[in-house]
Amino acid sequence: MANWDRQVDVIVIGLGIAGACAALEAKRAGADVLVLERASAGGGASALSQGIFYLGGSTPVQEACGYTDTAENLYRFLRASTSHPDDAVIRTFAEGARDHFDWLEAQGVPFTRTGFSGKAVYLQNADCLLTTGNEKIWPFKDEAKPVPRGHQARSDEVNGGLSAMRALLAQCEAEGIAAEFDTAVSELITDASGTVVGVVAKAADAPKQRIAARRGVIVATGSFTNNPALVRRWLTRLSATSEPLGIPSNDGAGLALAEAVGGALAAMDGVIATASLYPPEDLIKGIVVNARGERFVAEDSYHGRLAGFIMEQPDQKAWLIVDSEIFAYPGESTGHTLVDGFETIGDIGPALGLPEGALDRTIAQYNHDTAQGEDSAFHKQPPWLKPLDKAPYAVFDISFDRSTYRYISLGGIDTDAHARVLDADGRPIPGLYAAGACAAHIPRSGKEYASGLSLGPGSFFGRVAGREAAARTEDLTMSEGKTANATA
Numbered sequence: 001m002a003n004w005d006r007q008v009d010v011i012v013i014g015l016g017i018a019g020a021c022a023a024l025e026a027k028r029a030g031a032d033v034l035v036l037e038r039a040s041a042g043g044g045a046s047a048l049s050q051g052i053f054y055l056g057g058s059t060p061v062q063e064a065c066g067y068t069d070t071a072e073n074l075y076r077f078l079r080a081s082t083s084h085p086d087d088a089v090i091r092t093f094a095e096g097a098r099d100h101f102d103w104l105e106a107q108g109v110p111f112t113r114t115g116f117s118g119k120a121v122y123l124q125n126a127d128c129l130l131t132t133g134n135e136k137i138w139p140f141k142d143e144a145k146p147v148p149r150g151h152q153a154r155s156d157e158v159n160g161g162l163s164a165m166r167a168l169l170a171q172c173e174a175e176g177i178a179a180e181f182d183t184a185v186s187e188l189i190t191d192a193s194g195t196v197v198g199v200v201a202k203a204a205d206a207p208k209q210r211i212a213a214r215r216g217v218i219v220a221t222g223s224f225t226n227n228p229a230l231v232r233r234w235l236t237r238l239s240a241t242s243e244p245l246g247i248p249s250n251d252g253a254g255l256a257l258a259e260a261v262g263g264a265l266a267a268m269d270g271v272i273a274t275a276s277l278y279p280p281e282d283l284i285k286g287i288v289v290n291a292r293g294e295r296f297v298a299e300d301s302y303h304g305r306l307a308g309f310i311m312e313q314p315d316q317k318a319w320l321i322v323d324s325e326i327f328a329y330p331g332e333s334t335g336h337t338l339v340d341g342f343e344t345i346g347d348i349g350p351a352l353g354l355p356e357g358a359l360d361r362t363i364a365q366y367n368h369d370t371a372q373g374e375d376s377a378f379h380k381q382p383p384w385l386k387p388l389d390k391a392p393y394a395v396f397d398i399s400f401d402r403s404t405y406r407y408i409s410l411g412g413i414d415t416d417a418h419a420r421v422l423d424a425d426g427r428p429i430p431g432l433y434a435a436g437a438c439a440a441h442i443p444r445s446g447k448e449y450a451s452g453l454s455l456g457p458g459s460f461f462g463r464v465a466g467r468e469a470a471a472r473t474e475d476l477t478m479s480e481g482k483t484a485n486a487t488a
């Protein structure tokens, strides 16, 4: 025991949303909790975010806005729209999402009972509920009843992520949860059996410490979005104009910690990138074509899904074509540029270097379909269907390698429905848990994503990790402990 500098029950690494939720639940389950945070304050990328939580099952906000949802409906949507291989993870989240909303609200996370029914990426007022995913998109709309599930924490004074994190951090403080800042965890310590029994941490201007965790260690260190080497290795479809979102310490440190003790990584090529066409909504009524002059996605898809498809097109090229009736400039931050205006559709293809006649055929088919009120190719929904026949026309370059697509990594530590870290054979590593953006997300690509599927499941499984770790009663520190070296 002399080997340890000190001992606690549960160590939480990182104080973003997953870490805060883990710490609260572990403490309430009776554990002596220590949070170690590398930055000078808690918050993480969570505090920078828009604060949209993907939740459902008839939350009070859904009900107040007139929507009926069920856990089963939420499960069916996530099962249909994501490729997460572990059904239990999706089931557990879907069944607990309604209560999780109540829990977040009880911690002081502010949600109003109002919603927005248009298409928006996020809200800049006090409204809460909006559609943030592909619920209304074919084929998912046929698998589950479409309802809005993006619950944005109040964001009229500060961004929603900050209002959520202020509440959660205040709750941690009120409950006396010990947190040490400017303290990075650099190694996990295992015993001879491979059980994780503690960490090596280093505070600024202090020697390294070996801190025992009698019940478990929870990794909640955030994404690897800001680790250029990992991004180059795994997110190979990103382009030179792609920009990372997040904070500098979203550098994948937790992934290295878990890997060094045998933790497996999953969905590492998963990325959500975005440079949304909307707002303004009218642009959704245009069409998006590739270098073959063909459409390849329903233009009313969630912006991350659209970007996911654009990323895969030949040379990552794509153009948005609109007519004078719906002309508007895309949001400046997207970097989508106006190529030119054109008097006839026939002028566009040659100017873009598209195969002869291809775009004319695409638009002829599209205009024929819209006249019937049915998009035969991609099932774009009726509110966004109109013929492109009001000259002049305009073209925006929305290519993946031209516009500014901002991204967040989705891959990370492989975990199960108990937030346990799994090894390459799918077996839990005793004493080790992970939650939030350091763990692989439920959606495994931008095509599968809906805004809120990071904060929603991240906070939910943070709580699961806190409870599960606190519930481990055996004293894991009896053996001396061997150090697994991990470098971020």
Ligand SMILES: Cc1cc2nc3c(=O)[nH]c(=O)nc-3n(C[C@H](O)[C@H](O)[C@H](O)COP(=O)(O)OP(=O)(O)OC[C@H]3O[C@@H](n4cnc5c(N)ncnc54)[C@H](O)[C@@H]3O)c2cc1C
Residues within 6 Å of the ligand: 013, 014, 015, 016, 017, 018, 019, 036, 037, 038, 039, 042, 043, 044, 045, 046, 047, 048, 049, 050, 051, 052, 053, 054, 161, 183, 184, 185, 186, 220, 221, 222, 223, 245, 246, 247, 249, 250, 253, 254, 408, 435, 436, 437, 438, 451, 452, 453, 454, 455, 456, 458
């Ligand atoms: C601008 C922006 C908007 C977003 N909007 C949304 C949204 O509306 N909805 C949504 O679902 N998602 C959104 N996201 C994504 C989401 O915010 C993150 O994926 C989520 O907050 C991650 O939470 P986390 O707790 O896992 O990590 P973080 O909040 O990043 O916290 C991780 C913490 O761990 C600390 N840490 C890292 N390494 C160590 C170490 N070795 N030792 C100790 N501490 C360490 C970090 O300093 C950090 O404080 C957004 C992201 C950004 C950047």
